[in-house]
Amino acid sequence: MSLLERLNQDMKAAMKNKERENLSVIRMVKASLQNEGYKLGRQELTDDEAITVLSRELKQRKDSYREFKAAGRDDLADKLEFEIALIETYMPRQLTEEELESIVIETISETNASSKADMGKVMSAIMPKVKGKADGGRVNTLVLQHLS
Known part of the structure; x- marks a missing residue:
């Protein structure tokens, strides 16, 4: 439906x-x-x-x-x-912290990101994967943690 x-x-x-x-x-x-x-x-x-x-x-x-x-x-x-x-109630199920972290780590390795300078590249690759399933602020925080 x-x-x-x-x-x-x-x-x-x-x-x-x-x-x-x-x-x-x-x-x-x-x-x-x-x-x-x-x-x-x-x-x-x-x-x-x-x-x-x-x-x-x-x-x-x-x-x-x-x-x-x-x-x-x-x-x-x-x-x-x-x-x-x-x-x-109309939104897709939200990702858990563990699921989101796994996607972040996977995307960082896919994009070969190594520093905060690669933040834009990682975010543009990850957001389509988590669209509607995770808040952009949460994603941003996790990406920053893993890139520093």
């Missing part, structure tokens, strides 16, 4: 069960996916493109969550925490 089909199914269930918060988040996600499709000039997005859009939505909410928490706006932070949790 494609991501859009799953979203449509969940949207119908949220309507039937009168789950306003779920419905609102699902509609926002669907709108983002449709807007991306319009930008690319087609109806359907590939799974990779959809994951990219979901990752972007998730990152925006996580950034806003941190800012609201820092500003003491717990009411807004709680709303975003709910949205983050719901969006994460």
